[in-house]
Amino acid sequence: MLFRNVYVKVYSSLLSKDREFVQAMVESDKEKVPIKDIMTKMDKPKNYISIYRRRLIDDQVIFSKERGYVEFTLPYFADFVAEFGNMY
Numbered sequence: 001m002l003f004r005n006v007y008v009k010v011y012s013s014l015l016s017k018d019r020e021f022v023q024a025m026v027e028s029d030k031e032k033v034p035i036k037d038i039m040t041k042m043d044k045p046k047n048y049i050s051i052y053r054r055r056l057i058d059d060q061v062i063f064s065k066e067r068g069y070v071e072f073t074l075p076y077f078a079d080f081v082a083e084f085g086n087m088y
Helices: 002-012 016-028 035-042 046-058 077-087
Strands: 069-072
Touching: 002 077, 016 035, 016 046, 016 077, 035 046, 035 069, 046 069
Parallel strands: none
Antiparallel strands: none
16 A cells, blocks of 8 residues: 555656666665665766755655665655556
8 A cells, every 4th residue: 555655656656767767676685775886787976866865855755864875765665666666
């Protein structure tokens, strides 16, 4: 129910590059994802990545407790993206 009622709306409201950022986080398979991993997976420089990082933080999809790392704010959001992300 959480997936259908909340996460579909959250994910579908993201822009394609935001989704690409989130997908790179999921593919890293870590709870605390290093920004360097996202840069590598997206093949983009740090200043490019920081734009999408900031937008996702502002949208409260991710947060950064530690410099150089990001985590999902929403519980099980990584599971949702891994399972249903390419459907939306």
